[in-house]
Amino acid sequence: MLRVHPRLLHPVHSFRHIPKHHLQPFVPLRRHASTMATAKKARTHPPYELLYWPGIPGRGEFIRLAFEAAGVSYKDPANEPDGPGAQVVASLIKDADGNPPVFAPPALKVPGEGKDGAPLLIYQTPAILSYLGDRLGLAGEDEVDKMTVLSHTLTALDLNNEAHDTHHPVAVSKYYEDQKDEALKKATDFRETRIPKFFSFFERVLKANEAQGQGNFLVGSKLTFADTTLWHVLSGLKFAYPNELKAREKDYPLLFASFYDNVARAKGVKEYLESDRRLPFSMGIFRYYPELDRS
Numbered sequence: 640m641l642r643v644h645p646r647l648l649h650p651v652h653s654f655r656h657i658p659k660h661h662l663q664p665f666v667p668l669r670r671h672a673s674t675m676a677t678a679k680k681a682r683t684h685p686p687y688e689l690l691y692w693p694g695i696p697g698r699g700e701f702i703r704l705a706f707e708a709a710g711v712s713y714k715d716p717a718n719e720p721d722g723p724g725a726q727v728v729a730s731l732i733k734d735a736d737g738n739p740p741v742f743a744p745p746a747l748k749v750p751g752e753g754k755d756g757a758p759l760l761i762y763q764t765p766a767i768l769s770y771l772g773d774r775l776g777l778a779g780e781d782e783v784d785k786m787t788v789l790s791h792t793l794t795a796l797d798l799n800n801e802a803h804d805t806h807h808p809v810a811v812s813k814y815y816e817d818q819k820d821e822a823l824k825k826a827t828d829f830r831e832t833r834i835p836k837f838f839s840f841f842e843r844v845l846k847a848n849e850a851q852g853q854g855n856f857l858v859g860s861k862l863t864f865a866d867t868t869l870w871h872v873l874s875g876l877k878f879a880y881p882n883e884l885k886a887r888e889k890d891y892p893l894l895f896a897s898f899y900d901n902v903a904r905a906k907g908v909k910e911y912l913e914s915d916r917r918l919p920f921s922m923g924i925f926r927y928y929p930e931l932d933r934s
Contacts, residue, residue: 684711684774688748690731693717693724695923696871698764699745701796704867705768707911709775718918736760747771765793768864777864788858791844791865798837799872802879803924805829805931815928826931830883834876838891841869845893854897862905870902875925882933 687706691699699715706713716722723730728744738753738760747767752759761767769789772778779785808825809818844857851860858865873894877884888895902908911917920927 685749685752687711687713687771688750689713689715689745690727690748691715691717691745692728693722694918695921696875696918697745697923698799700871700918701764701864701868702745702747702767702771703916704871704908704911705771705775705777705864707916708862708864708867708905708907709777710907711775731760765789765796768792768868772864775864777862777867779858779863784858784863788863788865791841791857792868794837794840795865795869795872798833799875799924801829801833802872802876805879806926806928815926819930822928822931826928830880830933834880834883834887835890838887838894841898842891842894845898849893854893855901856898862902866898866902866905867908870899870908873899875920878920879925879927880932881927886933 689699689702689706691697691702696703703713703715717724717727731741731744731746736748736753736758738757741760741762743762745764745767746760746762747770749759749761751757761770769778772785772788779788805826806815806822807813807818808821815822841857845852845854848856848858852858853860856862856866857869873884903912
C-alpha cells in the first residue's frame with residue numbers, strides 16, 4: 640500500500656526576496672506514521688507526485704489539502720527525509736519528461752497518464768485541482784456544480800495572490816525591506832477594501848447555498864476543493880493579519896463560525912492538520928509583518 644512519508648522541515652533559503660535575517664537553520668520535524676489511504680484507494684489511484692519547494696506550505700498546500708481530504712496517497716519528494724529538496728524543482732523545470740515545459744511549481748506528475756504511456760505533468764494550481772477534482776471526489780456533483788466549484792476556487796486564489804502582493808508590491812525579486820513603504824500602502828488598502836470585498840462575497844455564497852450546505856460548504860452538501868482552497872487562504876490570512884482577522888470575523892458568521900471550523904474538522908483534513916506533515920507558515924505567500932497588520 641502506498642504511504643505518504645512524513646515530511647522534514649527545510650526552511651527555504653534560496654529565494655532572493657526573503658530577507659536574510661529571516662533565514663533559519665534546518666529543523667527536522669518528528670517522524671510521523673501516516674494513516675492516509677485505504678488499500679482500495681491505493682490500488683485504484685496512480686502514484687501521484689507533487690513537485691513543489693520544500694519547507695513552506697505555499698501553493699503546493701492547495702494540492703496537499705485535496706489529497707489529504709480525499710484520503711489518497713501522494714508523494715511529496717522535496718519534503719521527504721533524505722529527499723532531493725529544492726533540486727526536484729530545478730530538475731522539473733529542466734526536464735518535463737516529454738511534456739510541454741513547466742513555468743513554475745507546483746506541478747503534478749502522474750506516471751503513465753501522458754501521451755504514449757509517458758508521465759503526465761501538469762502545472763498551475765487550478766489546472767491541477769481541476770484534473771484531480773473528479774478523481775478525488777472533490778469536484779462537485781454535476782457539471783453546473785463543477786463550474787461553480789472551479790469559479791469559487793479561482794476567486795479564492797485571487798485573494799491568495801493579493802495577500803502575497805502586500806509584502807512584495809513592487810517586485811518579487813527584491814527584499815521586503817527594499818519596498819517596505821509601498822508594502823505599507825498596499826497592505827492598508829488590502830485590509831480596508833480588498834479583504835471585506837472577498838469576505839462579503841464568500842459570506843453571500845455560503846448564504847445562497849445554506850439550504851444544502853448549512854453554511855459549511857460553498858457548493859452542494861459535501862466538501863469540494865473550493866472549500867479546502869478557501870480554507871487555506873483564510874488560515875494564511877489569520878497568520879499574516881491576526882489583528883485584522885480577529886476584528887472582522889464577527890461580521891462574517893457563516894464564513895468563520897460555520898465554514899472555517901467545519902473544513903478544519905473534515906475527515907482527512909483534521910488528521911492532517913494535527914500531524915507533522917502540515918508545514919507551518921513562515922516566509923512564503925503568507926508572512927507576518929506586524930507593521931502591515933491592523934494596529
